[in-house]
Amino acid sequence: MSAQLLQSLLSGLTVGAIYALVALGFAIIYNASRVINFAQGEFVMIGGMAAAVFVDAGLPLPLSVVAAVGLGMAVGLLLEKLAVEPARGAPVVTLIIITIGASILLRGLAALVWGKKIRPLPAFSGDAPIVIGGTAGGATLLPQTLWVLGTTLAAVAALWWFFNRTLSGKAMLAVSHNRLAAQLVGISVRRVLLVSFGLSAALGALAGVLIAPISFAAWDVGVMLGLKGFAAAMLGGIGSGPGAVAGGLALGLIEALGAGYLSSAYKDVFAFVVLLAALVFLPNGFAGRGAAERV
Amino acid sequence: MAFRSLWAIAALVFACAAAAQPEPIRIGAFLSVTGPAAFLGDPEQKTLELYVEKVNAAGGVLGRKLQLYAYDSAGDAEKARAYVKRLIDQDKVDALVGGSTTGETMAAVPLAEAAGLPFISLAGAVVIVEPVKKWVFKTPHTDRMACEKIFTDMKRRGATRVALISGAGGFDRSMRAECLKVAGSAGVQIVADESYGAGDSDMTAQLAKIKATPGVQAVLNAGFGQGPAIVTRNYRQLAIGAPLYQSHGVASKQFVKLAGDSAEGVRLPAAALLVADTLPDADAQKKVVASYKREYEARFKQEVSTFGGHAYDGLMIVLDAMRRAGTTDKARVRDAIEATRGYVGTGGVVNMSAQDHMGLDLTAFRMLEVRGGDWQLVDFRN
Numbered sequence: 182m183s184a185q186l187l188q189s190l191l192s193g194l195t196v197g198a199i200y201a202l203v204a205l206g207f208a209i210i211y212n213a214s215r216v217i218n219f220a221q222g223e224f225v226m227i228g229g230m231a232a233a234v235f236v237d238a239g240l241p242l243p244l245s246v247v248a249a250v251g252l253g254m255a256v257g258l259l260l261e262k263l264a265v266e267p268a269r270g271a272p273v274v275t276l277i278i279i280t281i282g283a284s285i286l287l288r289g290l291a292a293l294v295w296g297k298k299i300r301p302l303p304a305f306s307g308d309a310p311i312v313i314g315g316t317a318g319g320a321t322l323l324p325q326t327l328w329v330l331g332t333t334l335a336a337v338a339a340l341w342w343f344f345n346r347t348l349s350g351k352a353m354l355a356v357s358h359n360r361l362a363a364q365l366v367g368i369s370v371r372r373v374l375l376v377s378f379g380l381s382a383a384l385g386a387l388a389g390v391l392i393a394p395i396s397f398a399a400w401d402v403g404v405m406l407g408l409k410g411f412a413a414a415m416l417g418g419i420g421s422g423p424g425a426v427a428g429g430l431a432l433g434l435i436e437a438l439g440a441g442y443l444s445s446a447y448k449d450v451f452a453f454v455v456l457l458a459a460l461v462f463l464p465n466g467f468a469g470r471g472a473a474e475r476v
Numbered sequence: 477m478a479f480r481s482l483w484a485i486a487a488l489v490f491a492c493a494a495a496a497q498p499e500p501i502r503i504g505a506f507l508s509v510t511g512p513a514a515f516l517g518d519p520e521q522k523t524l525e526l527y528v529e530k531v532n533a534a535g536g537v538l539g540r541k542l543q544l545y546a547y548d549s550a551g552d553a554e555k556a557r558a559y560v561k562r563l564i565d566q567d568k569v570d571a572l573v574g575g576s577t578t579g580e581t582m583a584a585v586p587l588a589e590a591a592g593l594p595f596i597s598l599a600g601a602v603v604i605v606e607p608v609k610k611w612v613f614k615t616p617h618t619d620r621m622a623c624e625k626i627f628t629d630m631k632r633r634g635a636t637r638v639a640l641i642s643g644a645g646g647f648d649r650s651m652r653a654e655c656l657k658v659a660g661s662a663g664v665q666i667v668a669d670e671s672y673g674a675g676d677s678d679m680t681a682q683l684a685k686i687k688a689t690p691g692v693q694a695v696l697n698a699g700f701g702q703g704p705a706i707v708t709r710n711y712r713q714l715a716i717g718a719p720l721y722q723s724h725g726v727a728s729k730q731f732v733k734l735a736g737d738s739a740e741g742v743r744l745p746a747a748a749l750l751v752a753d754t755l756p757d758a759d760a761q762k763k764v765v766a767s768y769k770r771e772y773e774a775r776f777k778q779e780v781s782t783f784g785g786h787a788y789d790g791l792m793i794v795l796d797a798m799r800r801a802g803t804t805d806k807a808r809v810r811d812a813i814e815a816t817r818g819y820v821g822t823g824g825v826v827n828m829s830a831q832d833h834m835g836l837d838l839t840a841f842r843m844l845e846v847r848g849g850d851w852q853l854v855d856f857r858n
Contacts, residue, residue: 188684188714196678299702301734308737310713320684321713395709396677397702397734405675441681445641445670 187313187320189441190434195326195395197433198333199225202388203410204417204425205340206381211420212357213377216276220260220284222407223291224382228253228389229398230291233300242303250386256287257382261375269371284403292400302393304328329391336387337426344422353377357420412456418466427467431455500543501536501804503528503791504569506559506584507598508576511550516576519784520598521546522776524573527791530771537795538802545569549580556580557587564591570804573790575599576783585612594797594810596790598783601650605833613813613833615789615823616782617747617840619647619698622724623655625745625841626696627662629854633719635693639668639686641679641707642698647725651698667692672703679703680710687716694718700725705734712738719743724841727782732846743854745841747782749822751851765822785822793819793826 203221210218231252235245264279305328310321344350355363356373364370388406389398396402409432417428432452439451459466505524508517528544536542545567549556556575563569564587571594575581578601585604588595588611597604597614604614630638638659642652652671659666668689670682686692695718697707704726711720720742722731727746732739748755752765768788769780796819797812798804816835819826824840844851 183688185684185688189681192678192680192684199677299705299730299734301705301736308709310715321715323713392677396706399702402675405673406677437678437681440670440672441685445672445682445685448671448676449673 184320185441189437191320191322191326192441193434193437194430195322195329195433196436197413197430198329199388199392199406199429200409200413200432201426201429202333202336202384202391203406204414204429205337205422206384206388207411207414208420208422208425209353209377209381209384211414213353213374214265214276215273216265216280217411217419218378218381219277219280219407219411220287221381221385221410222403222405223284223287224253224257224385224403225389225392225406225410226291226398226400226403227256227287228386229302229393229402230295230300230389230400231386232390232393233302233398234295236302237300242305246305246390249390250383253386253389254379254383257378257380257385258375260382261378265374265378266371269374284407288400288403295400297400299397299399300393301397302390304394323395325391325394329395332387332391333426336384337422340422349376409452412452416456416459416466421466424466431467498540500541501538501798502567502569503542503544503794504560504563504567504572505544505546505574506549506556506563506572506580507546507574507787508551508580509548511552513551513577515781516598516783517548517551519772519781520574520576520787521548523772523784523787524791526772526775527788531795537798538804540804542795546574549574549576551577551580553579553583557583560584560587564588564593569593570806571794571798571809572596573598573787573794578604581614585609588612592806592810594794594806594813596794596813598786598790600647602654608831608833611810613793613828615786615793615821615826615834617724617823617836618654618834619651619723620654620658621836621838621841622651622745623658624662625838625843626721626723626743627655627659627664628838629743629745629843630694630696630719630721631663633694635719636664637667637691637693638664639670639689639692639695639718640666640698641668641670641672641682641686641695643672643700643703644674645700645703647700648698648703651723651725655696655698672707674701674703676703677706678710679707680714683707683710683714683716687714692718694721696721696723698723698725702734705731705739708735708742709738727844729779732849732851739846739849741845741847743843743845746844746851747785747823747840748842749780749782749785751842751844751853752780754851754853760820760825761822764820768822782823789819789821789823789826792821 206221228249232245232249260283304325306324312319312321352368353373413428413432414425417424436448436452440448507520509521528542532541547559573596575597578599581597581599595612600616602618642648668686672679697704704722722744724745727750748761749765752769755762772780797809801808801812814828816828824836826835828835843854845854
């Protein structure tokens with residue numbers, strides 16, 4: 182394998198893992214409420230910005246990371262409590278528009294409170310690149326890449342355990358399958374909705390913290406990451422966990438290989454062309470079950 | 477009766493006083509103080525206010541006080557047009573300084589030309605002064621000059637096969653186009669031309685492609701914002717041996733902070749203002765940049781930017797022209813601006829002519845190298 186190919190693959194996997202985390206956030210909220218949460222990208226921004234601000238304020242890095250994820254989660258819970266829950270009787274489209282409004286609000290607040298400066302976050306374990314492929318012509322990866330991949334893997338495993346082995350997780354799955362039946366057996370749909378926002382906000386913030394040492398944190402990074410995460414979720418089949426992960430990784434690889442071998446000017450174009458093709462030819466994504474509309 | 481005559485005398489005295497006070501010189505400004513280009517307009521506005529105040533405290537120009545009419549065009553060409561109309565028709569200004577962005581400037585150009593009003597733009601693009609417009613001048617250096625400066629330095633180090641990597645923003649694309657245009661005449665060959673999107677988080681794929689391109693002797697990143705810092709980090713990660721050049725778009729301490737150790741050895745062209753403290757005392761610009769920096773920072777408690785410096789130069793060139801013309805007559809002031817020679821400003825030494833309404837040459841840029849987390853001048857003056 183040539184060094185360039187290996188390098189492109191590594192780059193694609195790193196970015197893809199971040200897209201996967203964002204896509205998982207989309208999937209969790211979609212399952213609980215059929216709402217596409219367009220504020221998902223802002224959770225990523227909040228995670229990265231908060232961690233950078235905390236480190237600047239003198240907090241140790243591990244504590245800053247935990248606090249940033251906690252803050253992201255708190256914002257997610259507040260968003261659900263203050264904006265989504267009061268409108269729970271409203272049609273799904275209304276809720277989606279509420280999340281768009283929330284994303285604009287969050288972005289504005291971040292620019293106001295934290296400023297428009299781009300902020301760096303130190304890498305979790307140094308910047309010395311690791312050479313793989315042996316020879317001097319080999320590819321290199323940063324220790325942070327391993328953190329991104331490892332943490333994403335751990336997060337996916339934890340989610341699998343949560344949804345398949347715990348009562349709360351199963352309750353959330355039940356709501357996603359049939360809301361009315363879940364309610365009839367005594368599951369609190371309101372609580373499920375709250376947990377889903379908290380969980381996906383935490384995932385988004387985690388993605389933001391992981392990527393910040395590689396790409397920096399700024400008040401406006403959420404828009405593009407949110408959009409790419411949404412594309413990944415659609416590619417994998419909206420609402421599917423494994424699909425979100427596969428979609429994220431596929432999107433990252435397509436972008437990196439396209440930029441490396443075809444033309445870097447059309448890097449974003451490849452991603453969205455693939456998304457359009459998927460919507461036309463594979464409307465339910467890789468993992469789509471075929472959402473049959475019952476009449 | 478006695479009272480009435482007293483009033484009459486008082487009125488007469490006041491009338492005389494008013495007549496003795498000459499009309500102020502009106503300076504019109506339209507700047508992007510808010511909006512996406514606020515980082516340009518904000519220091520420009522502050523600079524104009526500060527120096528109008530200072531000039532007035534020193535007695536004004538031609539024995540007349542200055543009065544500043546400044547409007548916030550918020551980066552919007554349509555607003556800029558409306559405000560310039562107002563400055564011309566209502567405020568009846570004697571000269572125009574402003575237009576933080578190229579879009580705002582170009583919207584004002586037809587109005588200034590039609591009204592016959594001396595206009596000094598603070599925006600970057602070459603189109604403002606090329607082709608030459610009778611009433612329009614500009615103070616900032618252009619990205620074409622940055623390209624030429626960088627290519628000159630590359631050739632000095634023996635690099636003629638150059639790879640280009642640029643972002644998707646307006647600044648990035650304009651600089652890329654200018655660099656491609658002047659590469660041939662500067663004697664370098666562009667062997668790779670990569671780009672990355674706004675908000676991209678990883679550029680190793682593009683850089684790996686550059687690394688795999690045979691014979692690359694130097695790499696130039698035309699970019700603005702966080703992109704160049706990511707490129708710099710990825711560049712070190714891939715251990716590419718060729719020297720890396722950045723553009724004047726990231727000539728700030730912020731870039732060094734973001735890129736960290738990876739920035740070591742990176743070269744970039746920058747205005748003298750950024751290295752005011754490191755300039756040798758013999759440098760022609762040392763005095764003006766050091767005093768501007770000191771006065772601005774003392775007043776506003778924030779770091780100077782080259783953008784505020786452009787406004788300083790614009791105002792000073794107009795006032796200097798008025799002094800030499802001995803009048804504020806618009807046609808004569810215009811001629812005097814065009815005759816500006818050897819004006820030492822924050823942006824460089826300005827020598828205007830009928831063919832050149834910017835008047836800067838490559839000495840306006842200093843080549844810097846990041847060493848030990850700080851700037852070092854590596855200039856051989858050309």
